Amino acid sequence: MTQGPPPAKVAASIRRIFGPGAETSAVAVGADTVLRVARGDSLLGFAAVGNVIGKDQPITFLVAIDPSDRLKDVDILVYREPYGGEVAYDAWRRQFRGKSATDSLRVGREIRTISGATISVHAVTLGVKRVLADLTRWRQSGAIR
Amino acid sequence: MLRAAACLTLLAINAVPAVAQESTTVGGYGEIHYTNPRGRNTPAEVNLRRFVVYLAHTFNDRVAFRSELELEDAKVEGGSPGGEVALEQAFLDYRVADAITVRTGLVLPPVGIINETHEPPAFNGVDRPAFDHDVIPTTWREIGVGVVGRLPVADGWNYRLYLVNGLRADGFSGADGIRGGRQEGREASFANPSLTGRLEWVRPAGGLRVGGSFWYGGTTAGDTLLGTGSFAAPIALLSADVRYDRGALAVRAVVATVSVSDAASINALYGSTVGRRIGGGYLEGAYEILRHVRAFVRHERYDTQIEVPTGTPRDRGFARRITTLGLSYKPTWNTVFKGDYTVLRTAAGTGQGETLRLGVGYQF
Numbered sequence: 001m002t003q004g005p006p007p008a009k010v011a012a013s014i015r016r017i018f019g020p021g022a023e024t025s026a027v028a029v030g031a032d033t034v035l036r037v038a039r040g041d042s043l044l045g046f047a048a049v050g051n052v053i054g055k056d057q058p059i060t061f062l063v064a065i066d067p068s069d070r071l072k073d074v075d076i077l078v079y080r081e082p083y084g085g086e087v088a089y090d091a092w093r094r095q096f097r098g099k100s101a102t103d104s105l106r107v108g109r110e111i112r113t114i115s116g117a118t119i120s121v122h123a124v125t126l127g128v129k130r131v132l133a134d135l136t137r138w139r140q141s142g143a144i145r
Numbered sequence: 146m147l148r149a150a151a152c153l154t155l156l157a158i159n160a161v162p163a164v165a166q167e168s169t170t171v172g173g174y175g176e177i178h179y180t181n182p183r184g185r186n187t188p189a190e191v192n193l194r195r196f197v198v199y200l201a202h203t204f205n206d207r208v209a210f211r212s213e214l215e216l217e218d219a220k221v222e223g224g225s226p227g228g229e230v231a232l233e234q235a236f237l238d239y240r241v242a243d244a245i246t247v248r249t250g251l252v253l254p255p256v257g258i259i260n261e262t263h264e265p266p267a268f269n270g271v272d273r274p275a276f277d278h279d280v281i282p283t284t285w286r287e288i289g290v291g292v293v294g295r296l297p298v299a300d301g302w303n304y305r306l307y308l309v310n311g312l313r314a315d316g317f318s319g320a321d322g323i324r325g326g327r328q329e330g331r332e333a334s335f336a337n338p339s340l341t342g343r344l345e346w347v348r349p350a351g352g353l354r355v356g357g358s359f360w361y362g363g364t365t366a367g368d369t370l371l372g373t374g375s376f377a378a379p380i381a382l383l384s385a386d387v388r389y390d391r392g393a394l395a396v397r398a399v400v401a402t403v404s405v406s407d408a409a410s411i412n413a414l415y416g417s418t419v420g421r422r423i424g425g426g427y428l429e430g431a432y433e434i435l436r437h438v439r440a441f442v443r444h445e446r447y448d449t450q451i452e453v454p455t456g457t458p459r460d461r462g463f464a465r466r467i468t469t470l471g472l473s474y475k476p477t478w479n480t481v482f483k484g485d486y487t488v489l490r491t492a493a494g495t496g497q498g499e500t501l502r503l504g505v506g507y508q509f
């Protein structure tokens with residue numbers, strides 16, 4: 001038995017990041033799924049959901065890019081630990097905006113650490129880098145367009 | 146059209162990757178130390194200080210189990226001293242709501258920084274601060290039930306509140322304060338339920354975490370000579386801590402005060418010398434001088450006999466000032482090579498010393 005992120009949360013995240021009226025279609029890339037986001041004929045970007053293990057529970061997050069492959073925003077969809085979860089705050093997540101796969105994303109340099117939440121910070125940063133790299137690679141190979 | 150788009154969205158979203166619902170996580174942490182006290186006839190020692198296996202299981206979205214099984218000093222052998230096999234944590238979490246998780250089992254009182262966050266890559270210095278041994282008795286764990294979660298009032302607020310078994314006054318001492326009073330989940334007396342908790346705030350953008358903690362409870366363990374009633378011979382502990390990170394700089398500080406109001410009767414009954422008031426703190430600054438290399442300095446000041454009751458001799462050797470200078474090299478965020486030099490001074494001038502330590506630590 002498996003559980004994805006609640007569909008309502010993904011929908012809300014897409015709406016928040018791309019604005020109301022964004023239409024989403026799923027594109028399969030190998031075993032992965034990318035959400036293509038458009039409004040009418042105009043492409044707004046792409047989004048993908050990833051999971052990374054925090055201390056022991058997975059953290060489910062969404063990475064969205066714009067048509068020029070820059071990171072539009074990150075959302076923490078499900079944080080399962082009973083406390084902590086500071087990685088979900090906008091003030092921390094906004095550091096990722098505008099980054100591209102070639103930008104350096106190092107904790108303690110480009111990405112601020114959160115005192116006492118080292119594991120989540122490293123896990124989410126690594127996860128975002130990975131998903132951003134995947135999306136960029138698929139864009140360049142034409143797997144998503 | 147709008148409905149079609151929404152429908153499409155739902156279909157698309159159901160196709161995103163999923164997380165296994167029931168899952169087991171294995172992890173661990175450990176540290177190996179080299180300790181060389183300065184002076185003649187004080188040979189160095191090497192020790193596999195801690196080897197800890199972390200085992201957790203998620204049953205479903207609401208229920209999870211977490212545990213840490215620890216082996217100290219590499220080996221435990223019948224009839225010979227040293228070494229310890231112990232459970233450091235073992236509890237079941239039940240999430241009732243986003244803000245409320247009920248936690249039941251062997252839990253860590255959420256006091257100070259090190260007790261809850263004690264993995265070697267998470268602190269500077271080969272050994273934990275001595276303050277986190279003599280004043281806050283880490284690794285402190287007791288059995289009980291409580292609630293933990295995020296306070297929904299505003300971003301960044303977390304809390305924990307537990308009802309646990311009490312400490313035992315017959316274990317208190319002048320040198321180590323309340324440390325010997327811990328019961329650690331082994332056939333623990335529940336004659337004196339105690340309350341412990343913590344409120345903390347994290348700056349949403351990162352870089353700052355501030356916390357306040359307390360412990361309150363009786364300590365008779367059923368010994369009526371010390372008093373009757375759940376809160377007889379109480380100890381009260383208050384603590385505050387701060388962690389600040391900015392670029393290459395990391396600062397942390399902890400203060401704590403413990404009052405043992407019936408220290409006079411405890412000492413008379415058990416022939417001990419516990420202080421009526423115990424307390425102190427430390428301040429630590431670290432700076433990343435090279436990539437992955439941190440230099441740090443920590444200054445601790447504490448006294449396990451700030452006040453003693455009439456009739457108890459006060460040993461000024463328990464008023465300690467400890468300065469530690471060191472380096473940490475972290476090739477990855479969860480592995481560390483450490484080296485430091487510690488200078489211990491006391492108000493009496495007794496029991497002083499200087500020690501060189503080297504160590505490695507990991508967590509995964």
